[in-house]
Structures are given as C-alpha cells and as structure tokens.
Amino acid sequence: MIHCIELSRILLQSLRNMLLLQYLVHVLEGDFLPRNRLFNENMNWTLLRESLLNMLLGSRKIMYKGLIKDCLSIICVISNGHTEFSNGRRYQENSSAEQLKNCDTAVAIALPEAEKCTCSALQKLLLMIMELDKSKKIADMQGHTSRADGVRIPVVEIILDELAYNEDIISPFFLVFDEPKWKLEIIVQYFQKYIAKPSVRTRRSNGGTDDATFDGILKCLSNINSTKSIIKKISIGVVQLLLSHAFQAYLSLSSQHSVKDISDSKGDVKGSSLVDICNNMISAFTCLRRTDEHTEILPFGKEALFTAATILATKS
Incomplete structure (x- = not known):
C-alpha cells in the first residue's frame, strides 16, 4: 500500500512537471512566432532580441547547452517507451501498467497523452531555437547585432554533437523529430x-x-x-x-x-x-x-x- 502511494505521488509530480513544461513552451511560442514573422518582413532584430525565448536562453540562470541535452534526453526516453520521474527512477510502461492501474486510474490514463504532448512541446522548443539562430545569423550578417547579444552555439551543432557522441539516440530522436x-x-x-x-580547393570549388x-x-x-x-x-x-x-x-x-x-x-x-x-x-x-x-x-x-x-x- 505504501509503495502504491509513493508511486502515485511520483507519477502525479511527473504529470505536473510535464503540463508545466507544455504551458511554458506555449507561452514562449505565442511570443516568439509573431516576432520572428515580423523580423522576416522588416529585419528589425530588436523584436527578437527582446523576445522571451532570446532572453531566457541568454540568462545566466540557464545552462543553455545542458538545457538542449536535457531536451534530447527526455525526447529519447519517452520515445523509447519510458517515463522518467523527478527522482531519477524510470519505469517501463508495460511492466508498471498494472501498478498504475491499481494506484491511480486517472493518472495512468493521462500519462501517455501527457508524454506525447511533452515530446511535441520539446520539438517546438527546439524548432523555435533553430529559427532564432537562423534569424540571428541573418541579423548578424546585416550588421544589426552587437556585443550585447552575446555568442551562443547554434542548437543544431549541439544536436549534431550529441547524435555523433551517442548513436543510440539517433533512432528515437528522429522518430519524434x-x-x-x-x-x-x-x-x-x-x-x-x-x-x-578535398585538401586543395580551386577557384571553381570555392562555392557550395x-x-x-x-x-x-x-x-x-x-x-x-x-x-x-x-x-x-x-x-x-x-x-x-x-x-x-x-x-x-x-x-x-x-x-x-x-x-x-x-x-x-x-x-x-x-x-x-x-x-x-x-x-x-x-x-x-x-x-x-x-x-x-x-x-x-x-x-x-x-x-x-x-x-x-x-x-x-x-x-x-
């Protein structure tokens, strides 16, 4: 009985965290997408500089590279059919299905859909960062950025490094992404x-x-x-x-x-x-x-x- 209560508590906390994450991504998306659309129309970098997403990624309280790695990790864990909880323990859905049913039917029903929506939210977050990187590169090439904008590793480079470092995450990542x-x-x-x-580049090969x-x-x-x-x-x-x-x-x-x-x-x-x-x-x-x-x-x-x-x- 005690084990069942503990499991139910962990599941409920995990569900809360996933719903909170989905809400935060929704807020970031609502702020970023209109700004990025306007930037593409008038090349006003200030619009994106003041976006919630850009300020979040530039905050000293955020470990940017760690954030991206965590996003990839969660996507792959959920894609592999696992549920990861805040205390670091993982449960196979198929092996704990009966326990979930006995402990809290409502949570057991909500969890799979919450995981699916969490994966979708994380993909949206990664896509927004990719678009932000792309827009920042354009603004930088046109001389609209300054030192105050800082330097950040493009998210695609971090993803590539992680995929190269651990080939096991390639399949689950691209199944979701x-x-x-x-x-x-x-x-x-x-x-x-x-x-x-090629070790030697000719004038003809200097292009793409x-x-x-x-x-x-x-x-x-x-x-x-x-x-x-x-x-x-x-x-x-x-x-x-x-x-x-x-x-x-x-x-x-x-x-x-x-x-x-x-x-x-x-x-x-x-x-x-x-x-x-x-x-x-x-x-x-x-x-x-x-x-x-x-x-x-x-x-x-x-x-x-x-x-x-x-x-x-x-x-x-």
Whole structure:
C-alpha cells in the first residue's frame, strides 16, 4: 500500500512537471512566432532580441547547452517507451501498467497523452531555437547585432554533437523529430561531418559543395570508395536510418510543394528531380550492400527503397 502511494505521488509530480513544461513552451511560442514573422518582413532584430525565448536562453540562470541535452534526453526516453520521474527512477510502461492501474486510474490514463504532448512541446522548443539562430545569423550578417547579444552555439551543432557522441539516440530522436525542413538539414550536416573534404580547393570549388545537399550525399554514398570511408566512422545501420529519415523528409517537403523553402539550408535539394533522388537513393543502398555482402537492410530502409521504387515505376 505504501509503495502504491509513493508511486502515485511520483507519477502525479511527473504529470505536473510535464503540463508545466507544455504551458511554458506555449507561452514562449505565442511570443516568439509573431516576432520572428515580423523580423522576416522588416529585419528589425530588436523584436527578437527582446523576445522571451532570446532572453531566457541568454540568462545566466540557464545552462543553455545542458538545457538542449536535457531536451534530447527526455525526447529519447519517452520515445523509447519510458517515463522518467523527478527522482531519477524510470519505469517501463508495460511492466508498471498494472501498478498504475491499481494506484491511480486517472493518472495512468493521462500519462501517455501527457508524454506525447511533452515530446511535441520539446520539438517546438527546439524548432523555435533553430529559427532564432537562423534569424540571428541573418541579423548578424546585416550588421544589426552587437556585443550585447552575446555568442551562443547554434542548437543544431549541439544536436549534431550529441547524435555523433551517442548513436543510440539517433533512432528515437528522429522518430519524434518530424519537422521535415530541419530534419533534412540536420541529417545532411551529420553526413558532412564524416565526408572527406578535398585538401586543395580551386577557384571553381570555392562555392557550395555538392555534398551540401541531400542529393549530393546520396551521390557520395553511391561511390564505393566514399562509402567505405564513411562506414568506417558511421555504422551501416545508422547510415540506413539517416538516409531513410532524410528521404522521408524530402518526400514530405515535396508533397507540400515547399522544397524551395529550404533553398538557404544545407539540406537544399533544389535542382534535383524526384526521379533523380529516388534513383540515387536506390544506388546508395546498393553501394552499401556492395561494401559488405552480409549487410542486412533494416525494415525502415526497406520501406524507403520500396517507396523509391514505386515512385520510379509510376514515373516511367
């Protein structure tokens, strides 16, 4: 009985924390989105400098890098089907379902939905920070920022470092993080970390590199030598997951007729037709198999290949 009461208390506190987090993100979103929209119209950086989000991230009371890491950790924990409580203990939902039912039916019913909404809120928070970083970069290039704005590591760089440090969080993170534009951006930048750059840059190559796009990544992975070099640093399973998620994001952007919306990002696929992407997707997976005949295509990879083949069949 005592154990049941304690569990119920912990669950209730966890639920309160999640609801509070969702409310805070809602407040930040309501303040930031209109300001960012106006900034894109008139380039007035003061609007974003005075936003609640910017002031929060710049506060000395906030450990910015730790905040981002905590967001990723919570997303991955919930994505893996766990519930993390304030005292650091974790309970598997399937193993504690009966206990939850016996202790507090209302909390047990509310918890799964609260976790889902918490993941959504954390994604919104990360997306807002990404957009803030993007806007700040634009303002900085136009000379609208000052020393008072400080220097902050872009959130995408922190995410990339965490994904590179711990490959186990890649799958749960991208299962939750489903915003296609930034998803594609992150994956392309992740691959770029492991693609060998030419030691000598000519005047012709001083512009954007081909591997700075999703199609460029696919072409790189369609080269047996490049693929062998990459899989020495990234496991074949991770490569498959990233390619499949990137392809999913690309298709989502294409269906929204908004591929042009990412023309300023490294995930830009402008100029590459859907047929080219599908052909290069199949070619990249074929090359992965050629590097290791024992390589097994993951279910998610098979879905991506089936989709690519189906699209090509309809286009022929």
